[in-house]
Amino acid sequence: MSDPTTPRLRPPRPEDLKVFEGLPAAVSGRAKDPVNAPMIRHWCEAMGDRHPAYTGPGAVAPPTMLQAWIMGGLSGHGPRDAHAYDRLLALLDRAGYTAVVATDCEQEYLRPLRPGDELTFDAVIETVSPLKRTRLGAGHFVTTRTEIRTAGDLVGTHRFRILKYAPAAHPAPRPEGAAAGRSSPEGPRPERPRPVINRDNAGFWAGVAAGELLIQRCAACAELRFPWLPGCGRCGSPDWTTVRASGAGRVFSYVIMHHPPFPAFDPPYVVGLIELAEGVRIISNLIGTEPDRVRIGTPVELEFLQVDAGLRLPVFRALPDGAGA
Amino acid sequence: MRPGDELPPLSVPVTRTLIVAGALGSRDFQDVHHDAEAARAKGSPDIFMNILTTNGLVGRYITDHFGAEATLLKVSIRLGVPNYPGDVLALSGRIVSVNPDRVAGRCAVEVAVTGMNRLGRHVSGTVRVSVPAEEPSGGPGAGAGPMGTFPGAGA
Incomplete structure (x- = not known):
């Protein structure tokens, strides 16, 4: 990178990331819509889910919709939710870890959600991992835990992990037979590191x-x-x-x-x-x-x-x- | 129904429609789930399924098998390789444990689930589902038999 206009990216120090652990990612967030039959139907049609509990009078929402209810959607949740989580993501963006992919989702369902239920949620940043090298590129895993409530009663918990990463230069699948780490056929094979020889050894x-x-x-x-x-x-x-x-x-x-x-x-x-x-x-x-x-x-x-x-x-x-x- | 029992597999064709409908149905408007050009600009060969759709499919796989009385208690998944259009997600499951549920007359079944596609393992995880303690009687009406026997309502 000799281009002088390219800012040199400096990785965040571990202590700059650790301070985010335990900070809120959302406080008293509000689902944009109450639990409702049309969204349930759209979900079930997409998933091909014909469970009878999800249709008709007395229907409940598919429990796996838990996160869908609290998504910001196209308009987002707005500045009232701009908490530590956004600052953390912005910090990682500035360090070059601009891409994001979800890796883990762990949900517990304490009681069924029914049309009309108004949901609120609070989330906390549980962990920010040290820098990890992955197949997609180097980055940090960020884990959050969200509690979802109806009228103050806890109805579900949602632990979510994303990888915030700097895309590798050539993330496309490698051609068959080309093992990771091998030099490309057209380039010279890189040399193994040399030992440091001094008077003691x-x-x-x-x-x-x-x-x-x-x-x-x-x-x-x-x-x-x-x-x-x-x-x-x-x-x-x-x-x-x-x-x-x-x-x-x-x-x-x-x-x-x-x-x-x-x-x-x-x-x-x-x-x-x-x-x-x-x-x-x-x-x-x-x-x-x-x-x-x-x-x-x-x-x-x-x-x-x-x-x-x-x-x-x-x-x-x-x-x-x-x-x- | 005992630990070690295998669930019948379920194959889900990963169409562009499923990826986009799943993303929008879960209110996930990240462009990599509906805009192939944007996905390519971010280094992905194509759009790919979002985690909420995978989560929904895993839940459906379990309740399809356990039937109308089944209620999901917990779904915990980890994603591996992406689900790209044109692939097929092959879900399989194995019963890990069967324990009494908090609710009388029901038991909590824990199932280990794996979903493979042509690139490898797309998803692995565990699901805890509450089911009636006794096998459903073969009689007519709600609760009879696995979902697979329901007449084919078009998806």
């Missing part, structure tokens, strides 16, 4: 270059440590030597990454916390297995993966159960 990466996984050993107390650190966590000594890992280990824990996709990574893939035979643990990728076949305790074996011309990484190949140490 240079020895480790020199070992990787030589095809060895090196563990640090304290020269004073012989404690093994990994990842590499400048001093011993047990006795504090800055002196160390190295031990070459045998390469045997087991899955101590793991996650399967599905989402969000990152450039140069093809989900799903497994990130394992591997306990080496020497007793220290290392985080790396698990290869040679379907992600859903990995289990805690799965035996693994060290391999070096040449990711690209400039990057070699220690990874772990899953072995059949019963193999390995």
